[in-house]
Amino acid sequence: MIIGVPKEIKSSENRVALTPAGALELTKRNHTVYVQSTAGESSGFPDEIYIEAGARILPTIEEVYAIAEMIIKVKEPIESEYKLIRKDQLVFTYFHFASYEPLTDAMIKSGAVCLAYETVELPDRSLPLLVPMSEVAGRMAIQEGAKYLEKPLGGIGILLGGVPGVRPAKVLVLGGGIVGMQAAKMAAGLGAQVTIMDISLPRLRYLADVMPANVITMYSNEFNIIQEIRSSELVVGAVLIPGAKAPNLIRRDMLKEMRPGTVLVDVAVDQGGCFETTRPTTHDDPIYIIDDIVHYSVANMPGAVPYTSTIALTNATLPYAIQLAEKGWKQACIENVPLKKGLNVVNGKVVYEGVADAFGLPYVPVDTILS
Secondary structure, eight states, X not given: OEEEEOOOOSTTOOOOSOOHHHHHHHHTTTOEEEEETTTTGGGTOOHHHHHHTTOEEESOHHHHHHHOSEEEOSSOOXXXXXXXXXXXXXXXXXXXXXXXXXXXXXXXXXXXXEEEGGGOOOTTSOOTTTHHHHHHHHHHHHHHHHHHTSXXXXXXXXXXXXXXXXXXXXXXXXXXXXXXXXXXXXXXXTTOEEEEEESOHHHHHHHHHHSOTTEEEEEOOHHXXXXXXXXXXXXXXXXXXXXXXXXXXXXXXXXXXXXXTOEEEEGGGGGTOSBTTOOOBOSSSOEEEETTEEEEOBTTGGGGSHHHHHHHHHHXXXXXXXXXXXXXXHHHHHHOHHHHTXXXXXXXXXXXXXXXXXXXXXXXXHHHHHO
C-alpha cells in the first residue's frame, strides 16, 4: 500500500502521525511511505531519519495526498485539506466529527473512507488510540491550570500545592476516565486537594482504591458540581462520550458560583466541550476570560509536547496501520471488530451512530457497508 504522512497544518500543531521507527516497520513489509518534507521536524525527527528508515520525502502536501492510498494524520483535516481528499482514499486520524458539522459534510462529499482514532473501541469499552493522548492531555491540564492560576495570567494567585502553613489549591476533576485519572494523579502529586467526579460507581470505587489520600471521589450530579465549584480554584473537564458531543456540565449561569480567577481547563473541547462557555483556542492564544473565570480550551493540548506525544501516538496506532496496509481497510475491519468501530464516514455514508445523531443525518449500519 502507498501511505502518506502530511505535515500537520492546524495552528500550533507540532506532532507528526508516524515516527521514523513506524515508517521502518511499514517499509520493511514492502509498503511505500511518503512523508511531506519537514513533517517530523518539530517532533525531533528530521527528513534524513525518515530517509534512513526507508521512507520517501515529498515537498508539498498536495503531492502526498495525490499519491497516497492511505493518509495517516494526527488532527482532523482542516478546510484547506478538504479538496485534497478523494473518493475511496482511506484517512486514518482523529476526526471528532460530532463537534464540527462542516468537517462531517466535507468528508461525506469527498467519498473517502474516514477511520477515526477516537472511536476504535476494545471489548472492555476502552479506546486504545485515544488513551495515549488522553494521558498526555490529562497531565498537561494540571500543568497548564497551575500556570494560569498565577495572578499575572488572570488566576486567583494560588500555588497549586501550597506551602507549610498555607492550604493548597482545590482541584475538581469532572470525569474519572483516562484524562480524569491522569489529571487527578498529577494534581495530587503536586500537593493539591483533589475531588474527582464520575457517574459510574464501579469506576469511583476503583479510583478510591488506587488514588492517594489527598484525592476524594464524589458522584457527579448538578447539585454536587455546584457545591464543589464554589470552593475549587481549578476545574478540569474530562468527560468523554465516544464519538458523540460532550455534555455541558457547567452552564454559563454557574460561573457566578465560582471565585473570580478560577481556572477552567476543558480537555473535552475536541468533542464540543463540557462547559457551556467553551470555545476552541490555540497554543498561540490559549485563554479567554468570561465573568472573571479563566478558560483554557486548547484543542490540541498534546501538540505542545510533540516529542512525547508523537512517540506515544505511533506506539498505539502502528499495529492498526499495519493491519490496514496489509489487508486493506475493508478486510481489516471485518477481521478486527475494534478497528471496525473506528469507521465513521464511508463513501458518503455516515456509519457511526453518534455522528449521525449529532447532526440529524441518515445513519447506515457499518455492517451493511462491509458485507
